[in-house]
Amino acid sequence: MANPFQYEKLPTADNFCGREVESERLHNLILDSKNVVLFGDRRYGKTSLIEHVFRGLPKTVLHAFADLFACTDSTEVAQALYKAVYDALPFDLDSKLKEISGLFKRATFEIQTTNSGSIKARPRLEGRDFEELLNDALSGAERFCEKHGCTLVIALDEFQQVAEIKDKRIDAILRAYMQRLTYISFIFSGSKKSILSGLFIDKKQPLYGMATSISIGGIELPTLKTFCEERLGQRFDDEVFELLYEQVRGQTKLILQSCYWLYANGWELNAPNTHKVVQQIIEEKDEEFRLLFNGFKAQQKKALKMIGRYGGKNLFKQENLEPFGLTRQGLSQVLVALIGSGDVIKEDKTYLVADVHFHLWIVKNFS
Ligand SMILES: Nc1ncnc2c1ncn2[C@@H]1O[C@H](COP(=O)(O)OP(=O)(O)OP(=O)(O)O)[C@@H](O)[C@H]1O
Numbered sequence: 417m418a419n420p421f422q423y424e425k426l427p428t429a430d431n432f433c434g435r436e437v438e439s440e441r442l443h444n445l446i447l448d449s450k451n452v453v454l455f456g457d458r459r460y461g462k463t464s465l466i467e468h469v470f471r472g473l474p475k476t477v478l479h480a481f482a483d484l485f486a487c488t489d490s491t492e493v494a495q496a497l498y499k500a501v502y503d504a505l506p507f508d509l510d511s512k513l514k515e516i517s518g519l520f521k522r523a524t525f526e527i528q529t530t531n532s533g534s535i536k537a538r539p540r541l542e543g544r545d546f547e548e549l550l551n552d553a554l555s556g557a558e559r560f561c562e563k564h565g566c567t568l569v570i571a572l573d574e575f576q577q578v579a580e581i582k583d584k585r586i587d588a589i590l591r592a593y594m595q596r597l598t599y600i601s602f603i604f605s606g607s608k609k610s611i612l613s614g615l616f617i618d619k620k621q622p623l624y625g626m627a628t629s630i631s632i633g634g635i636e637l638p639t640l641k642t643f644c645e646e647r648l649g650q651r652f653d654d655e656v657f658e659l660l661y662e663q664v665r666g667q668t669k670l671i672l673q674s675c676y677w678l679y680a681n682g683w684e685l686n687a688p689n690t691h692k693v694v695q696q697i698i699e700e701k702d703e704e705f706r707l708l709f710n711g712f713k714a715q716q717k718k719a720l721k722m723i724g725r726y727g728g729k730n731l732f733k734q735e736n737l738e739p740f741g742l743t744r745q746g747l748s749q750v751l752v753a754l755i756g757s758g759d760v761i762k763e764d765k766t767y768l769v770a771d772v773h774f775h776l777w778i779v780k781n782f783s
């Protein structure tokens with residue numbers, strides 16, 4: 417039988433677990449045409465949640481999804497948004513070509529035959545100016561919604577990328593549009609909480625107060641446990657699952673991945689086997705994480721090693737600083753920068769590498 421766990425693809429409706437409260441909240445905010453900023457650490461399930469909620473929207477609420485992860489300048493952001501909006505409009509090819517060319521001025525449409533033999537119209541965008549493209553996409557979509565009696569929600573995933581783009585103040589331009597739009601709302605989501613909150617929570621920033629926040633953490637332990645047990649056909653002892661959940665900070669992907677390997681190996685659900693699969697999962701990424709680690713500056717590497725060595729606690733104790741040749745002030749500066757870039761988070765008095773998987777690798781290698 418095929419392995420019932422998937423951890424790389426976004427879950428289908430049947431494979432979606434939990435998140436009832438967050439789903440309902442997001443669903444209602446979308447119906448209310450509110451803008452939303454969705455926070456959550458890597459691999460906890462932001463994108464999965466957005467897709468899940470999109471699937472349950474009424475037909476009169478159109479949804480567009482743009483992943484800004486790879487965007488390097490404002491033009492690429494506008495192009496991603498434009499294509500997402502275009503894809504969201506429901507037309508058959510014939511009417512699409514007729515109506516769409518009236519709505520959008522900056523796009524011409526190419527007819528392409530897909531691998532499966534169906535015919536598709538792909539937009540080819542003219543011009544590279546952010547505001548022109550944005551204006552064209554949004555005003556075209558507004559006219560469409562007005563005419564067809566619908567609304568549109570646009571998800572801009574990995575929105576923190578916008579903070580890295582310096583050729584235009586994308587956030588300021590977007591704000592101006594958001595205030596004028598009648599039928600369109602946005603979901604801004606991303607994993608680098610410090611950067612994303614810098615854009616929305618800081619009073620001096622243009623997007624301050626423009627969106628309602630939703631934060632997601634781990635799926636609730638009992639829900640996730642039952643979900644996994646049903647698929648494994650076995651029960652976990654409470655302590656065994658709790659230990660796994662705690663070790664991977666409740667990160668959805670790592671828990672599903674662990675269960676994938678427990679299932680694949682046909683292993684009993686005990687603590688040693690659970691520990692073994694987690695170690696394998698850390699090992700799998702060894703090469704990638706070595707490269708990632710080497711990309712940090714020398715002082716940052718020291719701070720990361722300290723997090724590994726002391727489990728992120730008591731880093732400022734003299735006896736802990738000494739072996740690393742760091743001063744309190746030096747360490748403090750490095751940690752502030754690592755938190756600012758979203759690589760490290762501080763929970764209570766503990767410093768943790770934000771990406772749980774990378775954190776586990778750091779602990780394994782430097783403790
Ligand atoms: N509610 C869920 N039900 C079932 N599987 C889920 C759920 N949420 C997340 N997953 C699993 O975890 C993986 C990671 O989730 P997802 O890509 O949605 O996280 P993310 O927070 O968007 O991560 P990133 O910050 O890397 O973009 C998914 O591929 C999916 O396999």
Ligand SMILES: [Mg+2]
Pocket residue numbers: 462463464573
């Ligand atoms: Mg995502």
